[in-house]
Amino acid sequence: MNAYLELDRVEVSYGAVQALHPLTLSMQAGEFFCLLGPSGCGKTTTLGIVAGFTRAGGGRVLLGGQDVTMMPPQQRQMGVVFQNYALFPHMTAAQNVGYGLKLRKREAADIERRVNELLALVRLEGKGDRYPRQMSGGEQQRVAIARALAIEPRLLLLDEPLSNLDARLREEMRNELKRIQRTTGVTTIFVTHDQEEAFGAADRIAILNHGRLEQVGTPTEIYQSPRSMFVANFIGRSNALNGTLSAPGVFEVQGQRFACSRPAAGSSRSWVLFLRPEELKITRNPASTNSVRGTVVEVIYIGAIVNMRVKTDIGELLAYRLGTGGEPVAAGDAVQVGWEPGAGSLLPADAHG
Amino acid sequence: MIGSAFWRTARRVFAIAFACFMLMPLTVILVVSFTNEGYVRFPPASFGLRWYKAALENSYFTGGFVFSLEVATFVAIVSGVLGIAAALVLARYRFRGREAIVSLLMMPIALPHIVLAIALLQVVATISVPSSPYGLVAGHLLITLPYVLRLTMASLAGIDRQIETASASLGASPWQTLRLVILPMIAPGAVAGILFAFLISFDEVTISLFTALPDRTTLPAEIFGFASHGSDPIVTAVSGVMILFAAILVIVVERFFGVLRLIANEDRPIE
Numbered sequence: 001m002n003a004y005l006e007l008d009r010v011e012v013s014y015g016a017v018q019a020l021h022p023l024t025l026s027m028q029a030g031e032f033f034c035l036l037g038p039s040g041c042g043k044t045t046t047l048g049i050v051a052g053f054t055r056a057g058g059g060r061v062l063l064g065g066q067d068v069t070m071m072p073p074q075q076r077q078m079g080v081v082f083q084n085y086a087l088f089p090h091m092t093a094a095q096n097v098g099y100g101l102k103l104r105k106r107e108a109a110d111i112e113r114r115v116n117e118l119l120a121l122v123r124l125e126g127k128g129d130r131y132p133r134q135m136s137g138g139e140q141q142r143v144a145i146a147r148a149l150a151i152e153p154r155l156l157l158l159d160e161p162l163s164n165l166d167a168r169l170r171e172e173m174r175n176e177l178k179r180i181q182r183t184t185g186v187t188t189i190f191v192t193h194d195q196e197e198a199f200g201a202a203d204r205i206a207i208l209n210h211g212r213l214e215q216v217g218t219p220t221e222i223y224q225s226p227r228s229m230f231v232a233n234f235i236g237r238s239n240a241l242n243g244t245l246s247a248p249g250v251f252e253v254q255g256q257r258f259a260c261s262r263p264a265a266g267s268s269r270s271w272v273l274f275l276r277p278e279e280l281k282i283t284r285n286p287a288s289t290n291s292v293r294g295t296v297v298e299v300i301y302i303g304a305i306v307n308m309r310v311k312t313d314i315g316e317l318l319a320y321r322l323g324t325g326g327e328p329v330a331a332g333d334a335v336q337v338g339w340e341p342g343a344g345s346l347l348p349a350d351a352h353g
Numbered sequence: 354m355i356g357s358a359f360w361r362t363a364r365r366v367f368a369i370a371f372a373c374f375m376l377m378p379l380t381v382i383l384v385v386s387f388t389n390e391g392y393v394r395f396p397p398a399s400f401g402l403r404w405y406k407a408a409l410e411n412s413y414f415t416g417g418f419v420f421s422l423e424v425a426t427f428v429a430i431v432s433g434v435l436g437i438a439a440a441l442v443l444a445r446y447r448f449r450g451r452e453a454i455v456s457l458l459m460m461p462i463a464l465p466h467i468v469l470a471i472a473l474l475q476v477v478a479t480i481s482v483p484s485s486p487y488g489l490v491a492g493h494l495l496i497t498l499p500y501v502l503r504l505t506m507a508s509l510a511g512i513d514r515q516i517e518t519a520s521a522s523l524g525a526s527p528w529q530t531l532r533l534v535i536l537p538m539i540a541p542g543a544v545a546g547i548l549f550a551f552l553i554s555f556d557e558v559t560i561s562l563f564t565a566l567p568d569r570t571t572l573p574a575e576i577f578g579f580a581s582h583g584s585d586p587i588v589t590a591v592s593g594v595m596i597l598f599a600a601i602l603v604i605v606v607e608r609f610f611g612v613l614r615l616i617a618n619e620d621r622p623i624e
């Protein structure tokens with residue numbers, strides 16, 4: 001299938017700052033795509049390139065096969081939702097939503113019908129004649145989404161739209177966004193620095209760091225097979241074990257040898273094995289294989305999950321398990337921490353990130 | 354708290370005292386203007402519309418009123434257009450010398466009017482045009498423009514640039530964004546500036562006196578001339594007309610734009 005949106009070696013620099021190194025990225029029609037990365041990594045810049053607010057210093061942007069690199073934003077037909085909503089304060093919610101249609105010289109009755117449809121879609125029926133300052137953050141946010149959708153955008157672009165909301169409303173709005181996106185089928189790019197948000201909403205995620213693309217993939221791919229040190233460290237929690245591949249299928253850490261069936265891509269002298277806390281198994285059985293001896297330092301219950309910190313000969317390890325599973329352990333207990341040979345991700349230690 | 358009621362009362366007393374202080378001279382003039390006697394005294398011995406009638410029949414005053422109205426209207430419109438345009442450019446673009454231009458445009462506020470007036474007379478004499486209305490209007494523009502500029506720039510500073518970006522993304526050309534978003538958003542500030550411009554021009558004395566020609570002078574200049582010859586109650590009646598005129602203007606504009614709330618920096622409730 002041909003890509004709907006393609007960024008082809010797009011570059012941006014602000015003076016001496018290279019905000020975006022040549023970036024190549026493509027999206028399918030109807031996808032809910034997330035740009036995820038730490039502050040300053042170039043997410044807003046990338047969105048600006050797609051919307052036409054930011055001028056590319058090189059490369060091309062293709063939308064539905066058409067080169068739009070030089071097209072001004074007002075011709076691109078893209079619905080943008082800004083972090084602070086950027087609603088027009090002197091217009092009612094309905095006027096805000098109808099603004100793009102009015103510019104397109106639609107008939108008044110037509111506009112009214114469409115505006116009511118959209119207000120219903122974002123669950124703001126009957127609130128059309130309120131001014132933005134008379135609405136809550138969540139309501140303003142929904143007006144902004146309705147306004148962006150009104151122009152039947154070729155892409156819906158959202159720049160950290162949930163970051164001004166409290167935790168509970170944020171989750172509600174995230175689900176709302178998913179629902180709206182499924183209902184309308186609009187191809188969506190969602191920018192966030194919050195991984196939970198990205199993982200909860202996206203079909204695919206692109207991870208950016210320092211203006212470079214680190215990895216693109218489904219949430220599962222990214223969580224289970226991070227392809228760079230940066231991604232492995234940035235996404236979720238990990239135990240990083242520095243070691244060498246002393247023999248085929250053997251990972252050696254500080255003289256201790258573990259079976260490792262993970263594929264080692266490329267050649268490197270030293271490697272890092274990233275183990276997710278939930279991949280670690282804690283038992284009191286000293287005979288358990290592929291494990292290391294340790295002493296429990298701390299046990300914390302966080303809801304259904306138990307966090308355990310264990311001091312071992314190869315460093316302190318963090319393990320999770322469900323509160324109900326396994327033998328109970330307490331601080332001070334002598335335990336074995338083990339994992340499957342196929343667990344974790346093996347990355348060369350000299351890679352950047 | 355015990356203190357809060359006390360402070361609330363204190364604030365109210367202060368507000369009332371301050372209002373009385375501000376309104377006292379106006380009230381005295383208004384009361385005196387309704388005297389039926391031939392001299393100025395407060396309180397008047399008898400009341401009547403005698404001096405209002407006299408003022409309306411006096412061609413110096415009616416002529417001055419019409420001329421003042423013409424000048425103030427012209428000055429308000431021109432300083433409105435120039436002030437808004439300058440504010441849009443100065444608030445939106447960063448360029449070398451921008452600060453200097455803003456300071457230069459604001460300077461006439463700080464200059465004594467008499468200095469401006471003398472300078473203007475030199476200029477109109479040099480380029481040999483009549484000082485009234487040309488020098489007069491130019492002088493008024495110099496002192497009214499800063500108000501429009503400052504109030505409009507303050508309104509513009511409150512507009513988030515992303516609002517313009519949002520407008521563009523929805524399909525608006527820069528011109529449409531200006532017309533449909535920016536101008537409506539700065540309207541209260543700009544209208545307040547234009548109202549100030551009108552009232553300042555309408556009330557201005559010094560420049561008007563210096564640039565006056567016998568048949569082309571403003572109402573305040575006429576009043577000044579009359580008042581310096583003696584205390585004829587006709588002057589109080591003319592003042593009364595000016596006060597009423599300004600009050601009506603402020604009230605009408607306020608009803609439509611809520612500019613006083615903007616100046617007072619209060620939130621404007623939306624019905």
Ligand SMILES: Nc1ncnc2c1ncn2[C@@H]1O[C@H](COP(=O)(O)OP(=O)(O)OP(=O)(O)O)[C@@H](O)[C@H]1O
Pocket residue numbers: 014017018019037038039040041042043044045046193
């Ligand atoms: N107008 C600008 N002038 C100079 N540098 C800029 C400009 N805009 C962005 N940058 C720089 O470009 C880099 C990327 O910025 P960008 O706004 O895309 O980051 P972001 O990923 O959106 O970050 P955040 O999560 O903080 O919003 C940053 O280093 C930033 O400082």
Ligand SMILES: [Mg+2]
Pocket residue numbers: 043044045159
């Ligand atoms: Mg950003």
